[in-house]
Amino acid sequence: MSKVVIIGAGGVGGVVAHKCAQLPAVFSDILLASRTEDKCKAIAADIEKMQGRTIRTARIDADNVTELAALLRAEKPALVINVALPYQDLSIMDACLEAGVDYLDTANYEPLETAKFEYKWQWAYREKFEKAGLMALLGSGFDPGATNVFTAWIAKHYFDEIHTLDIIDVNGGNHGYPFATNFNPEINIREVTAECRHWENDEFVTTPPMSMKMSFTCPEGVGTYNIYRMYHEELESLVVNFPTLKRAQFWMSFGDNYLKHLEVLGNVGMTGIEPVEFQGQKIVPIQFLRALLPDPASLGPRTVGKTCIGCVVTGIKDGREKTVYVYQIKDHQDCYREVASQAISYTTGVPAMIGAKMMLEGKWKRPGVWNMEQMDPDPFMDDLNKYGLPWAVIEDYRLS
Numbered sequence: 018m019s020k021v022v023i024i025g026a027g028g029v030g031g032v033v034a035h036k037c038a039q040l041p042a043v044f045s046d047i048l049l050a051s052r053t054e055d056k057c058k059a060i061a062a063d064i065e066k067m068q069g070r071t072i073r074t075a076r077i078d079a080d081n082v083t084e085l086a087a088l089l090r091a092e093k094p095a096l097v098i099n100v101a102l103p104y105q106d107l108s109i110m111d112a113c114l115e116a117g118v119d120y121l122d123t124a125n126y127e128p129l130e131t132a133k134f135e136y137k138w139q140w141a142y143r144e145k146f147e148k149a150g151l152m153a154l155l156g157s158g159f160d161p162g163a164t165n166v167f168t169a170w171i172a173k174h175y176f177d178e179i180h181t182l183d184i185i186d187v188n189g190g191n192h193g194y195p196f197a198t199n200f201n202p203e204i205n206i207r208e209v210t211a212e213c214r215h216w217e218n219d220e221f222v223t224t225p226p227m228s229m230k231m232s233f234t235c236p237e238g239v240g241t242y243n244i245y246r247m248y249h250e251e252l253e254s255l256v257v258n259f260p261t262l263k264r265a266q267f268w269m270s271f272g273d274n275y276l277k278h279l280e281v282l283g284n285v286g287m288t289g290i291e292p293v294e295f296q297g298q299k300i301v302p303i304q305f306l307r308a309l310l311p312d313p314a315s316l317g318p319r320t321v322g323k324t325c326i327g328c329v330v331t332g333i334k335d336g337r338e339k340t341v342y343v344y345q346i347k348d349h350q351d352c353y354r355e356v357a358s359q360a361i362s363y364t365t366g367v368p369a370m371i372g373a374k375m376m377l378e379g380k381w382k383r384p385g386v387w388n389m390e391q392m393d394p395d396p397f398m399d400d401l402n403k404y405g406l407p408w409a410v411i412e413d414y415r416l417s
């Protein structure tokens with residue numbers, strides 16, 4: 018029986034709150050706190066209706082360490098689940114240290130003024146968390162998150178040594194808008210317009226954004242999509258924790274329409290993160306664009322189709338080379354019926370709930386700052402099957 022504070026009432030925060038509410042034996046008391054309390058209240062009302070449970074809400078500015086530490090000292094939760102934005106990671110970790118509370122997030126820290134996401138800032142907290150006897154679990158979403166656990170599980174059960182990793186994220190969903198993003202537009206656009214980096218022969222190699230493309234056919238009839246190589250944060254920790262990897266790449270599907278809009282928006286400067294002067298006011302173009310685009314949390318009722326996210330790993334077992342593919346397929350409308358959300362927020366929120374459950378049940382409990390692949394993958398993989406994200410394995414898979 019544990020109290021948790023969930024910070025962030027966006028698309029992902031809503032799913033985490035619904036999923037935690039479904040497990041009162043683990044999450045006995047839930048406080049959903051965010052910058053705009055009305056959004057917390059709307060989620061709480063849905064949870065009352067759909068899950069039959071009451072959760073509490075609060076307003077918090079998570080950039081303000083003093084304010085947040087005071088809330089945590091008053092609430093005394095066992096854990097903070099951070100599903101606000103990557104900009105808040107360090108202030109929330111600081112507040113957790115001040116109040117003596119464990120920490121979990123789904124995305125690594127990113128400074129507001131530089132589109133550069135790296136673990137170095139959060140890894141620098143290792144000693145502080147160890148000394149305080151507290152745990153911080155980083156990247157407990159789907160990618161990063163479930164993909165790190167898939168890699169660890171494949172390495173543990175199928176190989177003596179792993180050599181290549183291809184993480185493939187396909188969203189075969191359609192929301193019917195000419196252009197919208199499935200999670201926070203600002204974070205999403207910063208990510209996909211960044212230079213591509215992949216791991217090859219002991220170093221990260223940089224290539225222009227979207228310069229490498231291939232066609233990928235998903236299993237179970239989900240369809241064939243163009244996937245593009247891009248940088249994704251889990252590569253950074255996975256190549257450290259699996260030093261036998263000779264190559265590691267991340268691929269994501271994008272439709273031609275999405276890419277055309279992005280190209281035009283980029284060409285006219287709408288994806289810029291530097292403030293511009295407009296009628297006596299400073300405006301950050303990407304933040305203005307975010308205000309114009311549909312709220313990802315509103316896409317649930319109109320998104321149809323499926324996601325298919327997984328890891329293809331090659332390596333050696335008993336001297337023989339082999340390839341194993343582990344994947345998860347999720348239907349957008351199934352998610353909407355269960356927790357009033359589309360599948361992108363769902364596939365992020367469920368692993369966040371499971372990571373929290375692992376920590377609260379003591380299955381994953383170690384002082385320090387950890388990435389997901391450093392924990393035993395087995396109980397997490399079992400819970401993915403139990404709580405809405407069943408997965409499958411294909412042995413001797415061929416990635417075309």
Ligand code: NDP
Pocket residue numbers: 024025026027028029030050051052053056077078079080100101102103105123124156157158159160161162199200201202204313314361364365
């Ligand atoms: P949203 O923009 O929908 O929600 C973010 C929420 O955080 C909003 O409710 C926002 O408040 C709140 N917030 C922002 N700043 C503050 C602050 N200073 N103090 C308190 N609350 C704040 O984003 P998503 O739900 O789509 O994404 C949430 C997180 O999940 C992001 O970090 C994203 O990168 C991550 N993510 C991870 C994935 C994975 O697989 N690992 C996949 C998808 C997302 P307000 O309502 O006032 O704006």
